[in-house]
Amino acid sequence: MIPLAVPDLTGNEARYLQECISSGFVSSVGPFVGRFEHAVAQAAGCSHAVATASGTAGLHVALTAVGVGRDDLVILPSLTFIASANAIAYCGAEPWLLDVEPGSWNLDPVLLEQLLEQECLLEGERLLHRPSGRRVAAMMPVYTLGLPADMQRLGALARKWRLPVVADAAAALGSSCREQAVGTLGADLTVFSFNGNKTVTSGGGGAVVGAQESLLQLVRHLATTARQGEEYDHDRIGFNYRMTNVQAAVGCAQLERLSAFITAKRRIRERYNALFQEYAHFIQPFPEPAGYQSACWFSGGLLCDATPEQMRKLIARLQEDGVAARPFWKPVHLQPPYQQAPRSRQRVSESIHYRILTLPCSTSLREEEQEQVIAVLRRCLG
Known part of the structure; x- marks a missing residue:
């Protein structure tokens, strides 16, 4: 894995x-x-x-x-x-x-x-x-x-x-x-x-x-x-x-190694983003507006059109093939301790949270390991 x-x-x-x-x-x-x-x-x-x-x-x-x-x-x-x-x-x-x-x-x-x-x-x-x-x-x-x-x-x-x-x-x-x-x-x-x-x-x-x-x-x-x-x-x-x-x-x-770690994180994200360009009708990269440099803590993508059940099946398939993909945070207003908290409409949060896919992105991730992840993801995206 x-x-x-x-x-x-x-x-x-x-x-x-x-x-x-x-x-x-x-x-x-x-x-x-x-x-x-x-x-x-x-x-x-x-x-x-x-x-x-x-x-x-x-x-x-x-x-x-x-x-x-x-x-x-x-x-x-x-x-x-x-x-x-x-x-x-x-x-x-x-x-x-x-x-x-x-x-x-x-x-x-x-x-x-x-x-x-x-x-x-x-x-x-x-x-x-x-x-x-x-x-x-x-x-x-x-x-x-x-x-x-x-x-x-x-x-x-x-x-x-x-x-x-x-x-x-x-x-x-x-x-x-x-x-x-x-x-x-x-x-x-x-x-x-x-x-x-x-x-x-x-x-x-x-x-x-x-x-x-x-x-x-x-x-x-x-x-x-x-x-x-x-x-x-x-x-x-x-x-x-x-x-x-x-x-x-x-x-x-x-x-002492912060700069090298951030460089590795950004390089990993760039490789995933290059893949997503080929499958733009299926998956989009994580956002990074002009003028901003993210620390790229996690890398992955946003599935363009997927139900929660489809996401669960995709993550299960990736894991079966040795890729420790994970879902993303469920918004706080959907969590039992905070369901009575005052809130705005949640159009964006509710539409994207279950479609966010996180992929392996350790700073020590080797290029051949990421290529393996990409190969598995290609098969899953069809």
């Missing part, structure tokens, strides 16, 4: 892990944590970063830092992994689920502008959602598959409506828009994941980056149990969201 996405751990990972063991620094206090934070900040184009136990933990602490609280609403695209919505729920808030635009699969700024005008009222610094009577406390664009959202338009709306922005850039490290690095696109805080299937992994873990030092200091304070000084004094409810030195050691080794 050719796997979907597995890490390449052939760099300095083992050496750095041995340093952790030899030094005894295996928990959250250790030199690799600071090195990791510095490397992530540089890669994102930012001056500050805080490492966290997971990407979800990073989202939770970032939302808390910008003031999201109980009974608030947070604007979120429905086409995302459920962890995005869960982080909002951890704050006692609820996602306001919006549709995505077809050209990027990211939060639709035109739809958002319409809904803000039609359904919201700005009272001083407080944005009120009139149908529910609840405060809209933040916006969380998601950089789907490592492709940044249209932060130029979304950021303008956020400023107009006094909304802080926490970007879920879980898989987008290494991406850019109009030659601007992913951490500099206008979000107050940007959050990455380093889960095992990400382009760069620390086995688990996440990071929050940004330009405002005071805001990042608050994130760090909250993520370290809100402890003050050397005594056991805590000034608010905090979280034990620290990354360990062991995780950071793996992450440091991975980040």
